[in-house]
Amino acid sequence: xxxxxxxxxxxxxxxxxxxxxxxxxxxxxxxxxxxxxxxxxxxxxxxxxxxxxxxxxxxxxxxxxxxxxxxxxxxxxxxxxxxxxxxxxxxxxxxxxxxxxxxxxxxxxxxxxxxxxxxxxxxxxxxxxxxxxxxxxxxxxxxxxxxxxxxxxxxxxxxxxxxxxxxxxxxxxxxxxxxxxxxxxxxxxxxxxxxxxxxxxxxxxxxxxxxxxxxxxxxxxxxxxxxxxxxxxxxxxxxxxxxxxxxxxxxxxxxxxxxxxxxxxxxxxxxxxxxxxxxxxxxxxxxxxxxxxxxxxxxxxxxxxxxxxxxxxxxxxxxxxxxxxxxxxxxxxxxxxxxxxxxxxxxxxxxxxxxxxxxxxxxxxxxxxxxxxxxxxxxxxxxxxxxxxxxxxxxxxxxxxxxxxxxxxxxxxxxxxxxxxxxxxxxxxxxxxxxxxxxxxxxxxxxxxxxxxxxxxxxxxx
Amino acid sequence: xxxxxxxxxxxxxxxxxxxxxxxxxxxxxxxxxxxxxxxxxxxxxxxxxxxxxxxxxxxxxxxxxxxxxxxxxxxxxxxxxxxxxxxxxxxxxxxxxxxxxxxxxxxxxxxxxxxxx
Numbered sequence: 001x002x003x004x005x006x007x008x009x010x011x012x013x014x015x016x017x018x019x020x021x022x023x024x025x026x027x028x029x030x031x032x033x034x035x036x037x038x039x040x041x042x043x044x045x046x047x048x049x050x051x052x053x054x055x056x057x058x059x060x061x062x063x064x065x066x067x068x069x070x071x072x073x074x075x076x077x078x079x080x081x082x083x084x085x086x087x088x089x090x091x092x093x094x095x096x097x098x099x100x101x102x103x104x105x106x107x108x109x110x111x112x113x114x115x116x117x118x119x120x121x122x123x124x125x126x127x128x129x130x131x132x133x134x135x136x137x138x139x140x141x142x143x144x145x146x147x148x149x150x151x152x153x154x155x156x157x158x159x160x161x162x163x164x165x166x167x168x169x170x171x172x173x174x175x176x177x178x179x180x181x182x183x184x185x186x187x188x189x190x191x192x193x194x195x196x197x198x199x200x201x202x203x204x205x206x207x208x209x210x211x212x213x214x215x216x217x218x219x220x221x222x223x224x225x226x227x228x229x230x231x232x233x234x235x236x237x238x239x240x241x242x243x244x245x246x247x248x249x250x251x252x253x254x255x256x257x258x259x260x261x262x263x264x265x266x267x268x269x270x271x272x273x274x275x276x277x278x279x280x281x282x283x284x285x286x287x288x289x290x291x292x293x294x295x296x297x298x299x300x301x302x303x304x305x306x307x308x309x310x311x312x313x314x315x316x317x318x319x320x321x322x323x324x325x326x327x328x329x330x331x332x333x334x335x336x337x338x339x340x341x342x343x344x345x346x347x348x349x350x351x352x353x354x355x356x357x358x359x360x361x362x363x364x365x366x367x368x369x370x371x372x373x374x375x376x377x378x379x380x381x382x383x384x385x386x387x388x389x390x391x392x393x394x395x396x397x398x399x400x401x402x403x404x405x406x407x408x409x410x411x412x413x414x415x416x417x418x419x420x421x422x423x424x425x426x427x428x429x430x431x432x433x434x435x436x437x438x439x440x441x442x443x444x445x446x447x448x449x450x451x452x453x454x455x456x457x458x459x460x461x462x
Numbered sequence: 463x464x465x466x467x468x469x470x471x472x473x474x475x476x477x478x479x480x481x482x483x484x485x486x487x488x489x490x491x492x493x494x495x496x497x498x499x500x501x502x503x504x505x506x507x508x509x510x511x512x513x514x515x516x517x518x519x520x521x522x523x524x525x526x527x528x529x530x531x532x533x534x535x536x537x538x539x540x541x542x543x544x545x546x547x548x549x550x551x552x553x554x555x556x557x558x559x560x561x562x563x564x565x566x567x568x569x570x571x572x573x574x575x576x577x578x579x
Contacts, residue, residue: 025496284520394511
């Protein structure tokens with residue numbers, strides 16, 4: 001068996017990041033430059049009414065590293081001003097500007113997820129809190145349309161069952177009773193999974209079923225009551241605050257949200273890993289068009305296909321994946337596009353300018369694989385910007401690193417892209433900003449991010 | 463004996479050539495080629511769509527990822543179609559209700575066009 005060869009499998013993160021736009025390749029007619037650097041875990045950008053660039057620093061990274069979440073304004077002369085600072089409850093995973101205020105998704109690693117409204121003077125108001133995103137995946141988004149703030153809630157676990165992988169991630173120690181919550185009532189098949197009891201004595205066993213706390217068994221036909229807010233869902237709340245509503249569910253980690261030029265909501269879903277009590281193999285990330293009320297298949301489907309008893313999704317040597325649910329709310333729809341397995345396809349935006357080109361296509365940032373922590377890859381996956389024609393699902397590379405092989409700059413020992421986390425067009429639509437999270441080393445033991453290595457890239461058409 | 467040595471030498475040379483070609487030509491995309499890829503007929507366009515729905519996730523742009531690189535594999539297309547239908551190792555086979563015979567041939571046409579682009 002060939003060993004994993006992921007882009008995060010680098011020797012060290014100690015060396016200073018080299019930045020050289022000439023190491024990034026684009027299609028004919030486009031150019032890239034680095035406009036700001038040395039950010040700690042940047043995740044997104046937004047523009048205020050004066051078209052001033054604002055950068056969001058996450059305040060949290062996988063690897064259990066907390067820093068201060070920050071909203072930073074970059075003036076035209078390059079001066080940086082911290083507009084607002086958050087608490088130890090990151091990651092601040094996304095931002096939108098609307099009608100004089102910024103709206104930020106706060107991940108919720110310590111207190112649960114929140115949607116924040118940040119005034120230009122830095123005053124922070126909480127629109128929604130106590131969202132159930134204390135686990136593997138966080139509160140994401142937001143985007144604003146027709147008086148509503150839309151946001152994503154990631155699932156607690158990889159595939160519905162709390163296990164040893166969640167202990168390694170760190171949150172199971174903090175929240176030993178936390179688990180996934182369905183948005184509507186579900187009927188379980190009654191599968192249970194035995195692991196060493198990592199919360200007590202690893203020489204004893206824990207047996208855990210789906211949608212349940214660690215070391216809690218389930219039985220066939222058991223009904224788990226649905227409630228709002230829930231795990232793996234798209235939600236919305238009025239911009240002025242008010243009652244939260246369910247938009248769609250059955251999504252593992254809906255990270256990126258964007259409205260197309262004709263007003264349809266699309267999201268990126270980070271799909272299953274080969275980890276935990278119920279590992280799933282070969283599950284590509286997905287770009288979905290969201291239809292209200294629809295269930296999108298998690299935890300028993302991947303990209304609209306059932307994962308049960310299918311060799312396509314069975315980890316080598318581990319047997320086929322068995323279903324968690326006895327029946328399904330609906331048949332999941334067909335995806336808009338299926339992206340690379342472990343590519344971590346996340347923040348994206350639609351081109352709306354003939355000056356930039358590719359109007360109506362989605363530009364998706366690919367953070368890159370987290371192998372070997374999430375599974376094995378033969379070569380680095382992601383670490384680039386792709387464009388997707390949502391009409392036919394065709395994906396084409398748009399910004400990649402120069403070299404004989406694909407990979408992050410630290411792996412290639414170049415000055416190119418590291419881990420693209422989001423893409424955002426400026427208000428004119430003529431310039432695309434690519435947020436690069438920075439260097440992250442990954443081993444089987446976990447992630448090791450490098451603070452201060454984030455970069456904001458700017459792409460224009462010549 | 464002499465014949466055997468020649469055959470072995472030829473085999474080694476072929477392997478080295480394949481590795482060199484695979485190494486040089488494994489990456490293909492619009493930024494790498496500095497040229498846009500335009501399907502020249504409906505079969506190639508359909509082949510690209512079907513490839514994207516079934517193959518891209520493991521072989522993004524034909525490069526290695528979860529699976530190996532396809533861009534410089536010198537095997538004939540009929541062998542690749544056989545592998546797509548029946549699988550090999552951890553690669554699953556795709557049944558006729560997943561990829562029709564016509565779509566399988568269109569994938570071949572797309573892959574050939576991509577190889578020569």
